[in-house]
Structures are given as structure tokens and as C-alpha cells.
Amino acid sequence: MPQLHLLSPKGFRAAGVSAGIKTKKHAKDVALLVADQLSPAAAVFTTNKVFAAPVKIGREHISNGELRGVVVNAGNANACTGMQGEKDARRMCALSADLLDARDEEFLPCSTGIIGHLMPMQKVERGIRAASKALGNSREHALSFSDAILTTDLVRKEAALESKGGKKFRIAGVCKGSGMIGPRMTLHATMLAFITTDAQVPVPLLRNVLEYATERSFNAVTVDDHMSTNDTAVVIASGAADASIESPKEINYFRDALTNVCESLAYQIAKDGEGATKVVAINITGAISDSDARVIARAIANSPLVKCAMHGNDPNWGRIVSAAGLAGVPFDPDKCSLKLQATTVFRNGQPVKFDANKVSKSLAAKEVQVDLACNAGKGVATCWTCDLSKGYITINADYHT
Amino acid sequence: MPQLHLLSPKGFRAAGVSAGIKTKKHAKDVALLVADQLSPAAAVFTTNKVFAAPVKIGREHISNGELRGVVVNAGNANACTGMQGEKDARRMCALSADLLDARDEEFLPCSTGIIGHLMPMQKVERGIRAASKALGNSREHALSFSDAILTTDLVRKEAALESKGGKKFRIAGVCKGSGMIGPRMTLHATMLAFITTDAQVPVPLLRNVLEYATERSFNAVTVDDHMSTNDTAVVIASGAADASIESPKEINYFRDALTNVCESLAYQIAKDGEGATKVVAINITGAISDSDARVIARAIANSPLVKCAMHGNDPNWGRIVSAAGLAGVPFDPDKCSLKLQATTVFRNGQPVKFDANKVSKSLAAKEVQVDLACNAGKGVATCWTCDLSKGYITINADYHT
Numbered sequence: 001m002p003q004l005h006l007l008s009p010k011g012f013r014a015a016g017v018s019a020g021i022k023t024k025k026h027a028k029d030v031a032l033l034v035a036d037q038l039s040p041a042a043a044v045f046t047t048n049k050v051f052a053a054p055v056k057i058g059r060e061h062i063s064n065g066e067l068r069g070v071v072v073n074a075g076n077a078n079a080c081t082g083m084q085g086e087k088d089a090r091r092m093c094a095l096s097a098d099l100l101d102a103r104d105e106e107f108l109p110c111s112t113g114i115i116g117h118l119m120p121m122q123k124v125e126r127g128i129r130a131a132s133k134a135l136g137n138s139r140e141h142a143l144s145f146s147d148a149i150l151t152t153d154l155v156r157k158e159a160a161l162e163s164k165g166g167k168k169f170r171i172a173g174v175c176k177g178s179g180m181i182g183p184r185m186t187l188h189a190t191m192l193a194f195i196t197t198d199a200q201v202p203v204p205l206l207r208n209v210l211e212y213a214t215e216r217s218f219n220a221v222t223v224d225d226h227m228s229t230n231d232t233a234v235v236i237a238s239g240a241a242d243a244s245i246e247s248p249k250e251i252n253y254f255r256d257a258l259t260n261v262c263e264s265l266a267y268q269i270a271k272d273g274e275g276a277t278k279v280v281a282i283n284i285t286g287a288i289s290d291s292d293a294r295v296i297a298r299a300i301a302n303s304p305l306v307k308c309a310m311h312g313n314d315p316n317w318g319r320i321v322s323a324a325g326l327a328g329v330p331f332d333p334d335k336c337s338l339k340l341q342a343t344t345v346f347r348n349g350q351p352v353k354f355d356a357n358k359v360s361k362s363l364a365a366k367e368v369q370v371d372l373a374c375n376a377g378k379g380v381a382t383c384w385t386c387d388l389s390k391g392y393i394t395i396n397a398d399y400h401t
Numbered sequence: 402m403p404q405l406h407l408l409s410p411k412g413f414r415a416a417g418v419s420a421g422i423k424t425k426k427h428a429k430d431v432a433l434l435v436a437d438q439l440s441p442a443a444a445v446f447t448t449n450k451v452f453a454a455p456v457k458i459g460r461e462h463i464s465n466g467e468l469r470g471v472v473v474n475a476g477n478a479n480a481c482t483g484m485q486g487e488k489d490a491r492r493m494c495a496l497s498a499d500l501l502d503a504r505d506e507e508f509l510p511c512s513t514g515i516i517g518h519l520m521p522m523q524k525v526e527r528g529i530r531a532a533s534k535a536l537g538n539s540r541e542h543a544l545s546f547s548d549a550i551l552t553t554d555l556v557r558k559e560a561a562l563e564s565k566g567g568k569k570f571r572i573a574g575v576c577k578g579s580g581m582i583g584p585r586m587t588l589h590a591t592m593l594a595f596i597t598t599d600a601q602v603p604v605p606l607l608r609n610v611l612e613y614a615t616e617r618s619f620n621a622v623t624v625d626d627h628m629s630t631n632d633t634a635v636v637i638a639s640g641a642a643d644a645s646i647e648s649p650k651e652i653n654y655f656r657d658a659l660t661n662v663c664e665s666l667a668y669q670i671a672k673d674g675e676g677a678t679k680v681v682a683i684n685i686t687g688a689i690s691d692s693d694a695r696v697i698a699r700a701i702a703n704s705p706l707v708k709c710a711m712h713g714n715d716p717n718w719g720r721i722v723s724a725a726g727l728a729g730v731p732f733d734p735d736k737c738s739l740k741l742q743a744t745t746v747f748r749n750g751q752p753v754k755f756d757a758n759k760v761s762k763s764l765a766a767k768e769v770q771v772d773l774a775c776n777a778g779k780g781v782a783t784c785w786t787c788d789l790s791k792g793y794i795t796i797n798a799d800y801h802t
Contacts, residue, residue, distance in 0.1 A: 050726030050734045080722055080734060082751040115719020116752045180706060180720075182727075224705040226720070227727040304625040304705065304789075305581060305797055312798030318516020319581075319627070321481055325451030326583070326628040333451045333481060350483040351517045388705075389798075390791040396706055397713030397790075 004160035006142035009170040009198035011036045011238030014141050015134035016148025019127025021075035021113070021120055028148035030127025032096060033194055034069035034135060035238045038106055041067035042207040044214050046183070046231035052079035053089040054109040055230060061093065061105045065203035067236055068106035070194060071096040071128060072149050074176070077190060078111040078119050079229035088119040095125055099132040110232050112151055112176065112190040146174040149192055152395060153178040155272050159264035161257055166250065167243035169199035171257050175233075175265040179274035179396060181223035182302070183231045191218055193233035193265055198241035199254060205245065209255045210235050217262035220294065221384045223273035224392075225302040233262075270384035275391025279384060280310050280368045286336075287379030292329040297383035299327035300370065307388035313363040315356055317345045324372060332376060339371040405561035406543035410571040410599035412437045412639030415542050416535035417549030420528025422476035422514070422521055429549035431528025433497060434595055435470035435536060436639045439507055442468035443608040445615050447584070447632035453480035454490040455510035456631060462494065462506045466604035468637055469507035471595060472497040472529060473550050475577070478591060479512040479520050480630040489520040496526055500533040511633050513552055513577065513591040547575040550593055553796060554579045556673050560665035562658055567651065568644035570600035572658050576634075576666040580675035580797060582624035583703070584632045592619055594634035594666055599642035600655060606646065610656045611636050618663035621695065622785045624674035625793070626703040634663075671785035676792025680785060681711050681769045687737075688780030693730040698784035700728035701771065708789035714764040716757055718746045725773060733777065740772040 007014055016031040043062045045055050061067070071092045078085045093107040111119070135141070146156040153176050160172035175193035177183075183191045201209075210233065218233055235258070245254045271279045282300045287293035300306055303323040309316040317338055324331050334349035341362040344352050408415055417432040444463045446456050462468070472493045479486045494508040512520070536542070547557040554577050561573035576594035578584075584592045602610075611634065619634055636659070646655045672680045683701045688694035701707055704724040710717040718739055725732050735750035742763035745753050 048723060048726040049732045050723050077719070080719055080747060080750065080752060082735075082749075115717075115723060116747065118752070180723075226704050226706045226724060229719075229723045229726065303627050304793070305627045308794055308797035311794065314798065316516075318478070318481055318630075322449060322451050322516060322581075322630045323627060325449040325630065331450045334483075346481060346517065348483075349481065351481060351519070388794060390794050392705070393709055393712065393789060393791045393794065396709030397715065 004162060004170065004172060005139045005158060006145060006172045006174050006196055007137040008160055008172050009196040009238060011198055011240030012196050013135040013137045014145040015131040015136065016144035017127050017130040017134055019123045021073055021123050028144060029074045030124060030131055031072045031145045031148035032069060032131040032135060033145055034100060035236050038066050038068050039236050039238050040065060040201055040203045040206050041234060041236045042203065042210045043108060043232060043234040044210060046228055048227045048229050050080065050229050052077050052111060052230045053081055053085035054078055054111045055232060056086060057089040057093065058108045058232060061108050067108055068100060068102040070108045070110055070234055072110040072192065073124055074149055074151050075113040076111060076117055076119050077113045077115045077230050080116040081118055084118055088121055091121065092124060092128065095128050099129065108234055110192050112192055112230055115229060149176045151176065152274055153272055157265055157268035159261045161261060163257060166253065169197060169241045169243035171195065171197040171261050173261045173265050175269065177269040178272050179223055180226045180228045181221060181269060181273065182225035182227045183218045190228035190230040191269065193218060195235040195261060197235065197237050198239065199237055200239040200244035201237040205251065206235060206237055209258050212255055213259040213262040216259055217266040220382060221266040221270050222298060222301050223386060267384055270386050273386035274395045275389040276386030277389055278310065278366050278368055278387050280370060280386060282383045282385065283369065283371045284374065284381045286374040286376055288330055288377040289379040290381055293379035293381035295329045296324050296327045296331060297381045299323050301383040301385035304388055307385065310363065310368060311387035311389050313360045315340055315345060315359040315363065320370060321346060330376065331374065335375040337373050341369055405563060405571065405573060406540045406559060407546060407573045407575050407597055408538040408543045409561055409573050410597040410639060412599055412641030413597050414536040414538045415546040416532040416537065417545035418528050418531040418535055420524045422474055422524050429545060430475045431525060431532055432473045432546045432549035433470060433532040433536060434546055435501060436637050439467050439469050440637050440639050441466060441602055441604045441607050442635060442637045443604065443611045444509060444633060444635040445611060447629055449628045449630050451481065451630050453478050453512060453631045454482055454486035455479055455512045456633060457487060458490040458494065459509045459633060462509050468509055469501060469503040471509045471511060471635055473511040474525055475550055475552050476514040477512060477518055477520050478514045478516045478631050481517040482519055485519055489522055492522065493525060493529065496529050500530065509635055511593050513593055513631055516630060550577045552577065553675055554673055558666055558669035560662045562662060564658060567654065570598060570642040570644035572596065572598040572662050574662045574666050576670065578670040579673050580624055581627045581629045582622060582670060582674065583626035583628045584619045591629040591631040592670065594619060596636040596662060598636065598638045599640065600638055601640040601645035602638040606652065607636060607638055610659050613656055614660040614663040617660055618667040621783060622667040622671050623699060623702050624787060668785055671787050674787035675796045676790040677787030678712065678790055679767050679769055679788050681771060681787060683784045683786065684770060684772045685775065685782045687775040687777055689731055689778040690780040691782055694780035694782035696730045697725050697728045697732060698782045700724050702784040702786035705789055708786065711764065711769060712788035712790050714761045716741050716746060716760040716764065721771060722747060732775065736776040738774050742770055
């Protein structure tokens with residue numbers, strides 16, 4: 001089976017081109033993803049009260065539950081740019097629509113990059129025109145799109161799958177995100193995620209499923225907990241496969257499949273976090289509720305002290321337990337136990353003797369598992385984070401405006 | 402006028418000795434601060450659900466509103482240490498009381514250092530005995546106490562004042578704190594603060610004033626927002642000066658004086674934050690309420706992206722505005738304006754042209770002022786933080802258990 005990619009689901013074309021917005025020469029920075037026809041679509045956006053112009057316009061345009069496509073630029077976030085920013089985001093949609101014979105509101109705009117600079121619209125428009133001519137549905141086209149949406153990301157992030165048994169359909173996605181990652185998106189980072197599927201999915205279901213998947217994937221990843229002004233995840237269902245999602249069984253299958261794709265993308269964001277040398281999975285079990293478990297997982301995942309300890313392969317578990325205690329939800333250390341890479345280090349409020357050298361060695365892995373059992377209920381959650389290294393400081397103290 | 406210190410308020414003695422708890426040889430790590438007589442006292446403690454044994458015992462012992470003194474050790478937090486930890490914290494009080502002819506519950510214990518290790522009680526007891534013999538009220542005694550409570554702190558932190566006009570009294574304080582600093586203390590980090598006064602203050606007033614001052618000082622400082630298991634601030638009023646705080650005017654004067662001392666100590670914590678090269682004051686005006694203003698100030702002060710920008714002298718104001726937007730309280734960027742070191746960079750939702758080189762140079766100061774005017778109400782707050790440097794990573798990735 002050939003490798004699946006963003007354009008494996010039928011009925012989509014994409015392109016990514018270099019328009020000179022990014023300072024790095026020849027770097028791709030404008031991209032289009034287009035369905036062959038107007039299609040059911042859903043999107044979730046940042047809940048930051050400071051949201052970028054494209055988020056404002058995107059919310060308007062998605063309200064009908066259908067899109068022809070998305071138009072994206074990297075290198076400029078078009079955030080905190082006032083009325084001119086709104087005008088520019090609308091222009092990106094209008095131009096894309098014009099070139100592809102659609103209506104303005106059939107395009108969702110996304111931007112990522114520096115905040116507070118007006119968009120270089122000449123470059124952006126040139127990019128959109130070039131992208132509209134370069135559209136195609138090969139793996140190369142998918143890769144061009146993936147590359148054009150990146151900023152400080154070191155690698156592109158993709159996930160795709162094909163349904164097994166039952167009706168045949170595909171779901172694929174790409175995303176970007178490396179810093180300013182602490183998404184809390186709802187239907188109403190800069191993390192951008194674009195998901196395609198050729199299943200036939202009614203809009204209300206698409207919205208439900210995207211929200212369900214987002215809560216367990218993008219909203220469960222953090223690099224620096226700085227919720228962006230531009231976070232957006234969008235799914236478009238071309239319906240080009242003969243696969244209508246109808247029965248409860250089909251709905252559950254589709255929901256889990258979409259969640260898998262989103263989880264894979266979220267994991268890749270943590271792995272490529274600015275300065276990251278490893279992914280850390282914070283797994284909470286036995287909290288009073290799933291929602292409490294998520295709050296505890298996030299508090300641990302966001303602690304700079306925990307992230308530094310992970311960087312130094314230091315089994316300094318006190319930082320983890322104390323981070324759980326400050327999360328603000330019920331937590332009783334006397335009931336809980338903690339494992340680092342499967343070694344128990346704390347149980348029922350008491351330190352457990354362990355071989356610190358051995359555990360430290362086990363922490364020197366590309367993926368670290370932190371398992372905290374609260375023994376208070378049935379709530380579970382996983383949050384993905386990365387370690388905090390000097391690389392993060394280099395990137396963010398030197399990334400000048 | 403000779404320099405004021407912790408023991409300038411009459412009626413106190415203190416000592417700090419080396420007991421071998423800290424790994425650094427001859428470093429002082431056990432300390433006593435004792436009032437000549439049982440005195441009105443108040444304390445605030447961490448709100449972390451994982452709180453250390455000395456915090457548990459301290460809450461018990463302060464409940465009567467009177468103390469003879471505090472017994473402190475550095476190098477071991479006595480947190481996550483179960484029943485043995487409680488026994489050890491009680492023993493610290495019992496031994497101090499025994500040596501100073503007091504009752505156990507007249508001593509408040511404080512510990513700071515590594516979490517999850519049982520206390521080396523032989524060393525601690527030896528230290529307490531030595532400290533009890535070394536008690537005195539000179540500046541040298543005050544300095545010994547200040548030194549013995551430090552951990553990763555690079556400098557000691559002291560503040561003191563004498564009342565002007567009206568009744569003559571003194572207030573002084575010392576504190577420690579450099580990392581794991583995100584206190585949210587209530588009357589019910591590791592930041593430890595010890596405040597002495599020789600004013601005559603009834604216990605209910607002392608509690609009110611300490612809570613008022615804490616909210617505006619210790620609870621308004623953050624280094625890494627990791628609320629400690631051990632944060633404690635305690636004030637003892639010896640009443641040794643002929644200065645009873647009674648009239649509304651005297652109460653206000655005393656409240657503001659104590660707040661000044663606490664603010665000075667909090668500022669010194671930010672300045673000595675792990676890896677810090679500068680203090681950053683986040684000043685919010687015009688929020689809907691003081692409480693909203695505090696939430697916004699804290700969200701900005703805790704953003705690793707803002708702290709990295711400050712480290713790099715980067716006027717990347719988008720990170721500041723977006724951090725305000727994610728705080729979770731009402732915030733409208735279209736109404737607000739932002740100044741960096743007195744230069745306006747953003748006004749009414751629009752970027753303002755400014756000389757980036759000039760502002761960058763102005764950010765290369767030991768103290769940076771960030772002023773965000775929300776223009777929504779009368780709420781004000783200041784939060785002190787520090788920049789995020791590679792030094793923080795070095796300290797916290799290498800500080801092994």
C-alpha cells in the first residue's frame with residue numbers, strides 16, 4: 001500500500017509556494033487546500049480573547065458548515081492588526097474564491113507567524129495566485145502544503161489512515177506547531193491543523209466529532225502553555241468516497257479514527273516542541289472525573305520545573321506530585337502513586353526506595369511515560385508535553401520582531 | 402541611623418547555624434527566630450493540596466494566634482514524607498520548645514529544600530541545639546538567620562522600616578525564594594518569609610494585615626508559577642515597643658508599612674529568581690476589578706514566551722497582549738494600550754510604530770516596566786517576575802535528587 005498523505009482522501013487538491021513572507025529565502029509560506037466541491041466542514045478556534053483577524057473571519061465563514069477550502073500563510077500571524085488585518089484576511093478569501101470560482105465565504109483563512117505586523121499583501125496575493133495554479137493531488141502536493149504552513153517547526157507533521165472493514169474511507173491531516181503551544185480550542189495555537197476525509201459526514205456530526213477529537217488531542221498538548229491568537233483546526237469532508245457515516249457503529253468508528261489522526265498530530269507537535277529533546281506523556285488515572293484528570297495532567301505538563309527535570313533525566317518526582325497539588329482540583333497525595341518509566345517512586349503519600357541511577361537512565365529516552373494514579377475515581381487523561389531545554393531559550397530570546 | 406535589620410524590632414533574638422543538611426560544606430541550614438515572650442502572631446500558608454509536614458503542623462500551632470518563635474531548616478523540604486515527616490516536624494518544635502522553656506505549640510516549623518526525602522533528624526537536632534545557644538539580637542545574628550534559610554538563592558533578602566510620626570515601632574522581614582516560586586497563600590513557595598515587629602497588634606488585626614499585604618506582595622511574585630508545598634509567611638508582634646496599633650489611622654499606617662516590607666521582599670525574590678538577569682514589573686490598570694487585574698498580570702508574568710522576550714531585550718509585544726487574552730477574564734484588545742519602558746507599542750487594538758532598536762536598548766535594564774492599560778474599569782495590579790534564561794535550565798535540569 002502506498003504511503004497515505006493529506007490528499008489520499010479523494011476529492012482534494014493542494015499546493016504550497018514560496019511568496020517571500022518568511023525571511024528564509026525560497027521557504028514555502030503560502031498554501032491552498034481545496035475540495036473539488038463545496039463540502040461539509042467544521043472548525044475549532046482559539047479561545048484567546050485576543051484572536052487574530054483570520055480567526056474572526058474564519059468563524060464567520062465556517063458558520064454555514066461548508067467550505068471549498070482553506071488559504072494559509074506562514075510568517076505573519078495577522079493578529080493585533082486592527083481593521084486593516086480584517087480587510088487583509090477577507091482579501092485572502094476573496095482572491096482564493098475568485099481564482100477557484102467560489103464565493104468568498106467558502107474559504108477559511110489561517111495565518112501564523114509574528115504578531116502585530118501588517119500583512120505584506122502584495123506577496124500574499126502573489127503567493128495565492130501561484131498556489132492556485134500549482135494545485136494537485138499527489139504526495140508532492142501534500143508535502144508542499146505541509147511545508148508552507150510551518151514556522152519554527154523543524155519537521156512536518158502528518159497523519160493518515162484508511163478505514164478497515166465496513167465502508168471504505170480515508171482520513172488524513174497535517175498540522176504545524178512548535179512554540180506558543182497551549183491550545184484550548186472550542187467550536188466557537190499557533191496551532192494549525194487541516195484534516196481531510198472523503199467520508200460522507202453530515203455537518204452536525206462532523207462538528208461533534210471534531211470537538212471530541214480536539215479535546216483529546218490538540219487541547220491535550222502543551223509546549224509552553226501560551227494559547228495562541230491563531231489556533232485553528234479544520235476538517236473538510238469531501239464525501240468523494242462511497243462511505244456515508246450513519247449507523248452508531250459507523251459513527252463511533254469514524255470518531256475514533258479522526259481522534260487517532262488528531263492524537264498523532266498532537267503528539268508530533270510535542271515531539272517538535274521548541275528546543276525539545278523528548279516527548280513526555282503525562283498519564284492520569286483514577287481522578288474524580290476525566291475533566292479533573294485533564295486539569296491535573298496539564299498542570300504537571302506545564303511546570304517548568306518538571307520539564308527541566310525531564311531534560312536533565314532527573315527522577316525528581318516531588319516536582320510532579322507538587323504540580324498535581326497546585327492544579328486546583330481535588331487531589332490527595334496520600335492516596336496516589338507515581339511511576340516514572342514504569343518504576344514506582346511514590347506510593348500512598350510515602351517515598352518509595354528506587355535505584356535513582358537506573359531510573360535516570362530510563363528517563364534518557366525519546367519518549368517518557370509519567371503515570372500518576374490518583375485512586376479517587378475513574379477519571380483518566382493524557383497530556384503530551386516536551387522537556388524544557390536551553391534550545392527553547394535560544395529560539396525565543398533571539399527570535400526578534 | 403544604623404541600618405535596620407530583622408532584629409531591629411525589640412524583643413527578638415535569632416541564630417543560624419550549619420548542621421550539615423545542605424551539601425555545601427559549612428553552609429548554614431538551621432535557624433531559630435524567637436520572641437522574648439509568647440506573642441501575637443499570624444501566618445499564611447501554601448494552598449497547594451500537596452503540603453509539607455511543617456505546613457500541617459504550622460497550621461495547627463498558629464491557630465491560637467500566638468508564637469514564641471519559628472524553627473527553620475533548609476536543604477530538605479520535609480514534603481511527601483508521610484507520617485515520619487509529621488513526626489519530624491513535631492520533633493523540631495518540641496526540641497526548640499524544650500530548649501527555650503516554651504510549649505511545643507508555641508513554635509512554628511518551616512522547611513525548604515528537596516521534596517520526598519526523610520529529614521536527617523540527627524543533624525537537624527544538633528542544629529537546633531547549637532542555634533538555641535547562639536541566639537542574639539545583633540545585625541550578625543539577623544544575617545545568620547537570613548543565610549540559613551536560603552537554598553538556590555544567590556543573595557539574602559531583607560527589608561525593614563521604622564515608623565515616622567505617631568507611635569514609634571519597627572517592622573522588619575527576611576525571606577528566601579528563587580525557584581518553585583508561584584505563591585498563592587492564604588490564612589488557612591518555597592517561599593518562606595519571616596516578619597518581626599515590636600508594635601502591639603491584636604491577633605485579628607495582625608491576620609487581616611498579613612493577608613492584605615500577602616495578596617499585594619508574595620502572591621504577586623512569580624518565577625516559574627510552580628506553587629510550592631512549603632510556602633509560608635509568618636509575622637510575630639513582640640509588642641516590645643510602646644506602640645499599640647488602635648486608631649483607624651494607626652491601623653492604615655501599620656497595614657501600609659507591613660505591605661511595604663512584604664513588597665520589598667517579594668521584589669527581591671523576583672530579582673533573585675533562578676537564572677534571572679532582570680526584574681520585570683507587569684503593571685495593569687483599568688481592568689474591570691483588582692482581582693481581574695491580578696489574573697491578567699499573572700498570565701503575562703508567567704508566559705515563558707514573554708519571559709524569553711524580556712531576556713532577549715525583544716520588544717515582541719504580541720506575546721504580552723496575547724498572554725493577557727488567555728488569562729481567562731474579560732479583556733478587549735481594541736480598548737487597551739501597552740507601553741514597554743514608557744514607549745507605547747500598541748494602542749486601541751492597533752500596532753503603533755516605534756523605534757525597535759531604541760526600545761530593545763531600553764529593555765536591557767535591570768528593571769523593566771510593562772504597562773498595560775485596559776481602559777475597562779478601575780482595577781489595578783502589579784506582578785513581579787523575572788526573565789527566563791539558560792541559567793534557569795542549568796539550575797533546574799542539573800539540580801538532581
